[in-house]
Amino acid sequence: MATDAQARGSLWRRLPVISQVRSSVGLQRGMLVAGLILTGIFVLTAIFAPLLAPYGFSQLRGDDGVAFGALQEPSAAHLLGTTTGGYDVLSRLIWGARTALYVIIVAVLASIVVGVALGLLAGYFGGWLDRILVVVADALYSFPSLLLAIVVAIVVSGGQSSMWGGILAAALSITVIFIPQYLRVTRAEVVRIKSEPFVESARVIGSSHVRIMTRHVLRNSTRTLPLIITLNASEAILTLAALGFLGFGIEPTAAAEWGYDLNRAVSDVTSGIWWTALFPGLAIVLSVMGLTLVGESLNDLADPRLRRRAAGSEPAEDLLAPEGDPGAGDGDTDLAEASATPTTKEGTV
Amino acid sequence: MTTTAPVAAGPEPAATVKKASGGSLGRYIAVRALLIIPTVWILVTTVFVLMRATGDPITAALGGRLPADQLAERVHEAGYDRPLIVQYLEYLGNILTGDFGTALSDHRPVTEIITTFGAATLELAFYALIIAFAVGIPLGRMAAFRRDRWPDATARLGAIVAYATPVFFAGLLLKLIFSVWLGWFPVAGRADTRSELTLQRLDGATGIYLIDAIRTGDWNIISDVLLHAVLPAVALGLLTAGVFLRVVRTNVISTLGAGYVGAARSRGVSERRLLRKHAYRPALIPIVTVVGLQIAMLLSGAVLTETTFEWKGLGFQLAEYLTARDFVAVQGIVAFLAVVVALTNFIVDVIAALIDPRVRY
Numbered sequence: 001m002a003t004d005a006q007a008r009g010s011l012w013r014r015l016p017v018i019s020q021v022r023s024s025v026g027l028q029r030g031m032l033v034a035g036l037i038l039t040g041i042f043v044l045t046a047i048f049a050p051l052l053a054p055y056g057f058s059q060l061r062g063d064d065g066v067a068f069g070a071l072q073e074p075s076a077a078h079l080l081g082t083t084t085g086g087y088d089v090l091s092r093l094i095w096g097a098r099t100a101l102y103v104i105i106v107a108v109l110a111s112i113v114v115g116v117a118l119g120l121l122a123g124y125f126g127g128w129l130d131r132i133l134v135v136v137a138d139a140l141y142s143f144p145s146l147l148l149a150i151v152v153a154i155v156v157s158g159g160q161s162s163m164w165g166g167i168l169a170a171a172l173s174i175t176v177i178f179i180p181q182y183l184r185v186t187r188a189e190v191v192r193i194k195s196e197p198f199v200e201s202a203r204v205i206g207s208s209h210v211r212i213m214t215r216h217v218l219r220n221s222t223r224t225l226p227l228i229i230t231l232n233a234s235e236a237i238l239t240l241a242a243l244g245f246l247g248f249g250i251e252p253t254a255a256a257e258w259g260y261d262l263n264r265a266v267s268d269v270t271s272g273i274w275w276t277a278l279f280p281g282l283a284i285v286l287s288v289m290g291l292t293l294v295g296e297s298l299n300d301l302a303d304p305r306l307r308r309r310a311a312g313s314e315p316a317e318d319l320l321a322p323e324g325d326p327g328a329g330d331g332d333t334d335l336a337e338a339s340a341t342p343t344t345k346e347g348t349v
Numbered sequence: 350m351t352t353t354a355p356v357a358a359g360p361e362p363a364a365t366v367k368k369a370s371g372g373s374l375g376r377y378i379a380v381r382a383l384l385i386i387p388t389v390w391i392l393v394t395t396v397f398v399l400m401r402a403t404g405d406p407i408t409a410a411l412g413g414r415l416p417a418d419q420l421a422e423r424v425h426e427a428g429y430d431r432p433l434i435v436q437y438l439e440y441l442g443n444i445l446t447g448d449f450g451t452a453l454s455d456h457r458p459v460t461e462i463i464t465t466f467g468a469a470t471l472e473l474a475f476y477a478l479i480i481a482f483a484v485g486i487p488l489g490r491m492a493a494f495r496r497d498r499w500p501d502a503t504a505r506l507g508a509i510v511a512y513a514t515p516v517f518f519a520g521l522l523l524k525l526i527f528s529v530w531l532g533w534f535p536v537a538g539r540a541d542t543r544s545e546l547t548l549q550r551l552d553g554a555t556g557i558y559l560i561d562a563i564r565t566g567d568w569n570i571i572s573d574v575l576l577h578a579v580l581p582a583v584a585l586g587l588l589t590a591g592v593f594l595r596v597v598r599t600n601v602i603s604t605l606g607a608g609y610v611g612a613a614r615s616r617g618v619s620e621r622r623l624l625r626k627h628a629y630r631p632a633l634i635p636i637v638t639v640v641g642l643q644i645a646m647l648l649s650g651a652v653l654t655e656t657t658f659e660w661k662g663l664g665f666q667l668a669e670y671l672t673a674r675d676f677v678a679v680q681g682i683v684a685f686l687a688v689v690v691a692l693t694n695f696i697v698d699v700i701a702a703l704i705d706p707r708v709r710y
Contacts, residue, residue: 027497031505135384139391142642142694146649147683154676155399238515242653245517246668262518266657269525270536277525281518288513296509 032297038290045094046101055088057095057256074275081275084264085252089275093283095256099167100287103240104233106171107178111232112225114175115182116218122183123190124213134187137180149173149239153248166250166257170240177239178232185228193217230295234288241284258284374702381698385691390441392687396680397440405429406453406676449681454673459681462666468556469539469662473585473654474647476578478640480586485593486636492594493601493632494624504594511591516650520584520657527580534580537659541577544570581658585650589643596639600632607631634704641697645690 045052074081074089081089122130140148152173156165193199194217202212244250244259252260258280265277400406407424415423424430428439443450449459492504528536535541539558540548547570548554548561555561559578562571604610605628613627614620652664659665663682670678 027502135387136391139388139691140395142388142645142690143392143687144645144649144690146652147686150671150679151396151399151683154671154679234513238513241515242517242649245515245653246656247672259515262515262521265521269521270529272525272529274525277518277521281515281521284515284518285510285513289509292509292513296505 028297028300031293032301035290035293035295035297038286039294040290042097042287042290043101046097049094049098053091053094055091057092058087058253083261083276084268087252089261089279092252092256092261093258093279096258096261096280096283097287099250099255099257100237100240102167103171103174104236106167107174107236108229108232110171110175111178111182112229115179116186116225118179119183119186120190120213120218123187124194124209124217126191130187133183137183140176141180141184145177145235145239146242148176149243150246150248152176153243166254169248170243170250171236173243174232174236174239177235181228181232182225185225190217227295227298230291230298234291234295237284237288237291377702378699381695381702385695388691388694389688392691393441393444393684394437396683396687397437400676400680401433401436406680444684449685450677452670452675452678452681454670454675454678459678459685462678462682463663463685465556466661466663466666469558469660470648470651470655470664472557472559473578473581473651473660473662474644476582477585477589477647477650477654478643480582481589481593481643484587485590486597486633488590489594489597490601490629492598493605493628496602501598505598508591508594511587511594514588515653516584516588517653517657519587520581520654523580523584524658535577539577539660540570540574544573548574581654581660584657585647585654588650589647592639592643592646593636596635597632600635601628604628604632634701637697637701637704641694641701644693644697648686648690 083089083092118133122133149170150173153169156169156172199212199216202216207215240257241259241262244257244261245263247260247263250257250260261280262277262284265273265280268274268276405424405427407427407429408420421430428436440450447460449463451458452462488504488507492501495501524536528534539545540562544562547565547567548558551561551565558574559571562574565571601624605624607628610623610627613623618627648664651662652667654660655662655664656668663686667679667682670676670682
């Protein structure tokens with residue numbers, strides 16, 4: 001439970017969402033709030049899975065010792081039916097949220113740490129190190145992400161695995177895809193900030209490289225990160241599901257995983273059985289949608305060309321674009337506020 | 350795939366090139382062409398290092414199923430017990446001569462697998478792109494013109510749903526509704542067994558079924574081939590359509606705010622004409638770059654779509670080899686796709702430079 005709370009905290013605290021909800025109007029606010037609700041449901045389901053799920057994810061028999069039976073239609077005992085393997089669909093759905101959240105946390109944290117560090121080094125020092133890192137990142141970025149993920153999954157787990165083995169395999173394969181993105185974004189910001197007067201002055205008074213990098217540059221170059229994190233979290237769910245669908249996911253007895261369930265459902269669909277495919281699929285769609293809506297809205301709100309203001313002036317607004325960028329420069333103050341986001345968001349509805 | 354990341358990342362490769370090129374198109378293309386080599390080299394090396402970091406493919410495929418001495422003998426025969434650096438150099442040399450290895454499970458050279466199944470993937474990707482263009486571009490334009498009103502809201506939501514839906518889930522739903530329940534389209538495959546036999550017997554078959562079917566001149570076969578293609582193409586195409594929609598919308602909105610549009614407006618150009626002529630056309634340029642980025646995503650999507658619909662292309666074959674734990678074949682196919690991706694990106698960059706002089710600086 002402790003890890004969940006921490007994980008949730010780290011995810012939420014990185015989202016300075018409150019100011020965005022406030023500065024949004026109309027459709028944009030609707031999208032942001034809808035996204036926050038869907039994401040909230042996803043995270044809460046993941047955290048409270050043991051309480052919510054009627055059965056265990058690998059449970060085949062009820063308390064009375066009678067097997068559930070394979071491919072049972074939705075009924076009172078099994079609200080969403082049972083799978084070919086005789087598992088309860090609803091329970092695997094709920095437990096699957098937890099697996100997905102673990103993967104997101106590991107993948108996003110690992111790629112941020114590595115990607116931001118490399119981006120900082122590349123952008124700050126420049127020269128041959130920068131050239132090499134950028135060329136490598138470009139090459140990896142251009143490559144079909146799923147194929148890269150498959151290769152990494154083969155390396156990490158050899159194809160099949162336990163729960164944590166599978167989670168690490170999926171998370172690491174996603175990390176490899178994300179690192180180039182974090183590297184480039186951080187690098188671009190660092191290059192921009194490096195020439196600012198305050199960095200010059202820090203250098204003049206003799207601050208060390210490490211101090212300038214962490215204190216002056218890093219702090220100011222993270223403003224685009226919340227956006228990338230939400231979008232990458234949704235991509236992480238999709239990649240995990242795709243790996244599972246290709247049979248490179250987590251064993252059904254080790255953890256519940258939506259992509260694996262869909263893989264098993266392919267033959268069911270041909271014989272007209274809909275519940276084994278529909279529900280895990282919807283779970284993926286809704287959780288990815290939630291994260292994407294949040295990410296998209298943050299993106300639009302951070303881009304003055306796409307942002308609508310409460311005053312609502314028509315297209316001419318773009319020519320002026322005054323008042324500073326509410327997405328920029330909000331550092332520490334927002335972090336404390338943002339941890340209260342889940343409650344506030346329900347309040348706004 | 351996010352629209353933001355590629356757009357934010359867009360100018361970077363050009364910026365690296367900028368220093369070297371003096372500004373002429375010829376030099377830009379030359380420098381860009383030279384960049385293919387390190388790109389392919391990095392990708393191929395990454396794949397090699399990753400796949401061999403944990404051991405040799407024979408142990409991975411047969412480990413536990415053969416006695417240790419037999420296993421060691423087969424590893425020795427295949428040369429996997431030599432120093433890694435020797436194997437690596439040999440592997441690079443083979444790739445240079447167009448040899449991507451030979452599958453362990455069925456002993457087919459990877460190049461043969463590619464020529465046999467590549468056509469099917471190409472055909473599917475082509476259909477999917479047509480659907481993506483036909484759906485994504487008009488809807489994106491409409492969303493930008495009716496910005497923040499219901500058509501915009503619906504189209505944007507549609508784009509997000511299209512992104513959030515994994516291709517294989519979209520495929521399963523389409524299959525369930527349109528083939529199992531309604532019976533309009535076949536459940537799986539590229540053609541019925543009878544048409545397939547006719548097509549395979551055709552002299553000089555291209556492997557692209559539509560072309561082959563047209564050459565037979567038999568309407569039954571043509572319609573059969575087309576009917577089989579509808580659902581996979583829609584599943585894969587809608588995913589890409591969502592990306593196109595978002596790119597077109599964002600770019601039309603930003604060109605609407607450009608100075609020259611304001612100038613045209615102040616000259617009294619009608620709002621309709623402003624949208625149709627001034628804002629829309631320049632907004633299409635970034636689509637070229639996005640198509641390039643989509644090729645990589647289409648390939649990922651094709652693997653999943655082909656598996657869902659048993660569309661016997663490269664992706665389907667890749668998934669088969671994955672299940673068979675034939676990692677030599679997997680490595681070969683992946684390395685080949687790396688070359689394909691690097692080449693398409695080059696072509697796309699050149700086209701973008703031809704259309705838009707700003708790209709080449």
